[in-house]
Amino acid sequence: MHDEKQYLFDNPRNVKAVLYLLYISCGLLLLIDFVIHRHVANHWEKLLGFYCIYGFIGCSAIVIGSKWLRAMVEREEDYYTREELTDETTPPPEESHVEQ
């Protein structure tokens, strides 16, 4: 089945709009830090924009860490199953709704 219908994010302009919305929100959130006085419970938090920096760096660190982890632990998909399963071609689960 091929449908010609245009969906919301098929139009690159809409994707751009969402991204710009995110950039603007991030900018505003960073600005807020200079304006309001949030109460701090430990000295890390005293840093201006601490949560912004930590969120960004933390998230990047996680992604980069994952790439390292992947380099170590990634194996072929049938790494275990080629020895464990007697029949490699598993039939689709009975409950599946898909019409074959």
Place this chain on the structure above:
Amino acid sequence: MWSSSVPAFIPFFLAAALALVTRGRIRSVLMLAVVTLSGLHLWFIDGEVLVTMPFLDYELIPYRVDDLSVVFGYVFHIAAFISILFALHVKDTMQHVVGLLYAGSAVGALFAGDLLTVFVFWELLAVTSVFLVWAQRTERAYQSGMRYLIIQVMSGVVLLAGVLIHFRDTGSLEFSFIGIESLGGCLILLAFGIKAAFPLLHTWLTDAYPEATPTGTVFLSAFTTKTAIYMLARGYPGTEMLIYIGAVMATFPIFYAVIQNDLRRVLSYSLINQLGFMVCGIGIGTALAVNGAVAHAFVHIIYKSLLFMSMGAVLYMTGKIKATDIGGLYKTMPITAILCIIGAASISAFPLFSGFVAKSMIMAAAIKEGHQVIWLVLLLASAGVLKHAGIQIPYFAFFAHDSGIRTSEPPRNMLLAMTIAAVLCLAFGMYPKMLYRLLPFATEFTPYDLSHVVTQTQLLFFAMLAFVWLNLQGVYPAERVATNLDAEWLYRRFLRRVVEKFGAWIRFSDSGMRERAEENIARFTAYLAQRHYPTGKGAVIRPTGNMVMYIAILLAAYLWLLLSFPQH
């Protein structure tokens, strides 16, 4: 017979029996009605209930309702209702029956007042839940379920050993604070730890949950691990070790989740990450921290089942669940996509969603008790939750590259179950008082002050920004078809190799011995043959006269003996 002392697990077992003998719509109505009535029955209990029962020489407490257990009781009823509703379209009596038995066992374990009763329901949990994995009816699921069952039953055996030692030491079976000062206490903690998916003991979860049926995983995600969390909150609050275990649990699964291709496996890792926050809260052990852990367990059950339901719906409708196979499903499943995003926002703890009001309690408690490093770790984990559960799940399933799959929304009962869960996520997020009222300890906590809201929003938005930036840079690890090694490697590969090597050695030495024995037998027969072939010594033909001579010798010897020892 309607009295508050009717244990809450009985309605579940009753409903399971009813589901066995009814069909179609009647069964659907009965199952939902019984669970609803059971929930109301629990809701109207005023104060505490204690039912005791003498058994042999022991005084058992099969049913005990108090402030701590009743909160879990409520949410277990909600989870059971949602899971049953989500599974109504399934034409598989076994799944309905074991689903109810499983939920009932969890409720039973929750309200068990003594450790022996805990043990009984602990094992029931294992035995009933495995059928939800096996119900997939593939060899893969069968083996996965087998591994799951072995580990779960092992947890029960360790628990029983611990309970017996604990009983010998203290002379009491009552389930209250246990602590890790004694061997019994340590063993019981280990048993709880297996079901709470402590690091290295967690592999049963990430192995079996993604293999269960689309509806079965929703049941599974709610009960086993949260029963274990309740047990920890009851038996080990303030145990320092748990803080560090919790911190590890909150972080390491994130890295695994990011590189996982099967989206239900991503959610399984994310489940461990969430448990980490709770275990941490229990380890800190102050009223605020334990309240936070309980509140987190409460909201977590709801949003986690929402996420598992949305992925279950995708799997059910498309037959696929790997990030490499799906994508762009928002086009044909927009409602499911929106509900999934609500679940994702809740688990990421966006303000106004339920995760926010619970998790901030644990964070606040960590800071208050001076655990700076732990606080930083948990904060990183919070950003990580957004990354792997909040973005990855909805993004890869419903957006990302268009897989070309055109399907439709799932059946109405699935949508309704997801909608109820989503509404609850929003309700608890917007009216946290509703949740705080139920908590076991009286503490004051206001999640919605300016600092909390601003800082959490900053954290999450910049984490999102990082995701977008890494994605645009092409640094973000692309989904790949692969298996990622985890601690299960130890028994699925290493132990397998050891057993194989050992078997090969046995076979080798065994065949060596056989060979030698066969050689000896062959040599012996050859020797016999050689003797008896025409030229052999054994083949010489002797005349009859020889025999006469031998008999004469024999008689002579006889005579000689007779003469030497005459008869008296």
